[in-house]
Amino acid sequence: MRATRRLWRWRSNPLRRREDIVEAWIILAVWVVVVVGGTVAGVVTAHAAADMLAQQRARRHPVQAVLLADAPPMTAWAAGGQVRESVRWTAPDGTSRTAWTLVDGGQKRGARVVVWQDDRGRLAPQPTSRAMGAVEAGLFGTGAAFLVAAPALGAGAVARARLDRRRMARWDREWELLGRHQGPRTA
Structure with a gap:
């Protein structure tokens, strides 16, 4: 039970807002896409590039x-x-x-x-030598991983920025309501 609470920090916090829960899910989804999607794309691309370069070596x-x-x-x-x-x-x-x-x-x-x-x-x-082919395949795989990760990280950053604006607007409304009950401002 404690491990679950540590992993999911907003679960029992009385100050949590709906935006906080949405943000936690967005972060989780982004990291799953980055880690799993980036790894899969990188490995598949690296293997495909290595196979293509090996075919070139065999045919030239x-x-x-x-x-x-x-x-x-x-x-x-x-x-x-x-x-x-x-x-x-x-x-x-x-x-x-x-x-x-x-x-x-x-x-x-x-x-x-x-x-x-x-x-x-x-x-x-x-044709590319075996050693250079391995380096090139690795670079292609790394590039593919970044091409999967970059849009996911960008979309996550945009979503979090929009949630931050919603939180700030909500705080402004709450401070305005609180200010009406406190009387006139002094500064």
């Missing part, structure tokens, strides 16, 4: 390609020292393919470069 393969033209020298604005140039490689079905991709700048025509292709032989970005 490195292949040797040949540079078809001299790559321009690296420039200050080149992303990671790489420039866009045309390469040729052999697809899984044995056909020769040509496309543009990022290669290290300054390489000569005929140089061998490693490119990544998907199962259909199309160029694809290098």
Whole structure:
């Protein structure tokens, strides 16, 4: 019985108001949504992201390609020292393919470069490593948890602010009634 009273602080308080009980239920509901909903959303999103990244690793393969033209020298604005140039490689079905991709700048025509292709032989970005995939999945999960928690916390804060305004308006009415019975104010 004592534990119940400690957990539910407004249960036997003679000064409790209806707004206090509503506020207690709002706080309880918000925390249930934040803890349970945020956890579920985070775990589901992290697992989905990890599965997607694992599928990418399974479906993308490195292949040797040949540079078809001299790559321009690296420039200050080149992303990671790489420039866009045309390469040729052999697809899984044995056909020769040509496309543009990022290669290290300054390489000569005929140089061998490693490119990544998907199962259909199309160029694809290098897949995320297992370690980086785990980090990314964790970040996606954390983001999903915050996306569930933020609206719940915001709605709870708005509801509590409205309850506070109702309490203050009620106190103002009560003080006004009390003031009429006490006589004129002196200050």
